[in-house]
Amino acid sequence: MSALQSIQQLQSRVNQSIIGQEHIVERLVLALLANGNVLMEGLPGLAKTRAIKALASNLESDFSRIQFTPDLLPADITGSDMYFEESGHGSFRFQPGPIFGNLILADEVNRAPAKVQAALLEAMEERTVTVGDNTHNLPDLFMVLATQNPVEQEGTYPLPEAQMDRFLMHVNISYTSEDDEIQIIRLVRGEKTHGGTPSEDKQIPQQSVFDARQEIDAVSVAENMDRYIVDLITATRHPDRYGEELGSLIDVGASPRGSLAIDKCARAHAWLHERDYVTPDDITAVAYDCLRHRIMPSYEAQADGMTATDILQQLIPRIAVA
Template identity: 60%
Template sequence: MTAGSFEHNFNSDSDHQDCDRDMSARESLQELQSRMSESIIGQDHVVQQLLLTLLCDGNALLEGLPGLAKTRAIKTLSKNLESDFSRIQFTPDLLPSDITGAEIYLGEDAAERFVFQQGPVFANLVLADEINRAPAKVQAALLEAMEEQQVTVSGKTHKMPKLFMVLATQNPVEQEGTYPLPEAQMDRFLMHITMTHPDDASELAIMRLVRGESSTSSTGEEKPIVPQSAIFDARKEIDGIRISEPMEKYIVAIVAATRRPIDYGNELARWIQVGVSPRATLAIDKVSRAHAWYHGRDHVTPDDIQAVAHDCLRHRLMLTYEASADGVSPDQVIDKILRKVAVA
């Protein structure tokens, strides 16, 4: 494998002491967010949405300008969670086998002539850095693993780990020479999270944090990592979160507004070309229940739905040329939909 660039590490019990097993799943996740926020300053929303994606057994597309800590976010998550981590730097010369792995020929005298050598996608947390810089076949190979949580090589199926999440990143500028993800593939990401520049106070804190990291000895005591069992326990608890019929109808109404925008005014109809798919409905349902659980509620409220709507919808909306000409973003369209659609 000569194309691309890969990085791999594993946080296990032999490296760190496990977290206190008496800590509840919610406390473990809140502790994980607290640690990440100490390292990813001024991006609390991004940190929370990454954790919600992990809790929902989904994958996230993280978009932001260079230098906004996209890579640092997933590395910090891996550092504090019992996990196998790999980073794939996407480049135009990357091949699908560089992602999935390949059958290696061992010779005529070997007990098995061919053995499967796993690619970097076989990890708990996979950073697909600048996914739009790889050609369509490579993107498809990764997205198959995301959707099916398995890859097929030489007619044999190989399963992903039970804990598996892909965090794909892309740069919203410098699109020359890139391969934009088709809408059908974008739809497979549970959430599309955007990162913006930090405010002045956060910028100052970032400067001091990085300066302190470079001057602090690495021999300091490390905090115990959060075990994978906390994620699996949390998922079971999230399955028990109630969502009432009025809240179900509210989600459906939000989705329907993207498909029949004329019902909510000519302006929305002029902006929306194609509405979102049923995957959007399922995403809002799943992530809003995780959001309610994370904030200590046993049922979903309109606030939970509204808190996740943008990240679940922005990459699934197809806007018209008129919207682009007017400088209207998907977030502005979603804002208007949430104002127009009444809570059931």
């Protein structure tokens, strides 16, 4: 089985567990292929946790869940040096924390203090954890899915914009259709009836992900596609060029990380759809998720109830492909 077939099979299996959220499942797979991390925002009960669990159960991986709370400490995530005594001799050994897994669910990341968030985001960026004088490498297959709840913000610690930039994509998850919700009821009812018996299908090996990444590196991007990506980023910094009414909507535009994120995700999107070259549709398909957390709406935009997504929906269609 080729790497493409393996990844498509993985995506199909997860879609069977997460009904009506094909867009979300595809974003998780794209982040996995692009070696990035995802921030997912949505109301409780919309299958954020179930999505990463379904991915972990179908992929050869170690899954860790970290429930973020206000009393969490950085060492609760990274691990710490512990004192062990054997045969009358004592020594300190590193006891790895839950961050040393392959797929990490950072549940309600905005409920932990800044030091804890910083410890997680540093590990995401550097792919290492330093405790004392020793630096420990994280696994080659590593992805964090951080979730946050858009309601009940009392007592939370919102992620600073500079740290939000560390996420490859910021995905919004919404309600499913009525027909999909009927299927969800039947799916969960069937799981309860059969005792939640796990699938007998063999897990997709990690090597398939690594092979896929090598093939994605070979996906070609034409010069005009590079220009289109840069034009998208430039438009968030100078929105007034695309309409006087847009000029007052954005205070801070996307950083160069935005360009890199779109490039990575667009190539992964093209590969996943069986193309060895990037099209404008690949770029626009991922642009919203790669940019919504990298722009800061102005006070005037927020006063009018506009979100970053609303602004991007007005801005991106006005940018032509060179």
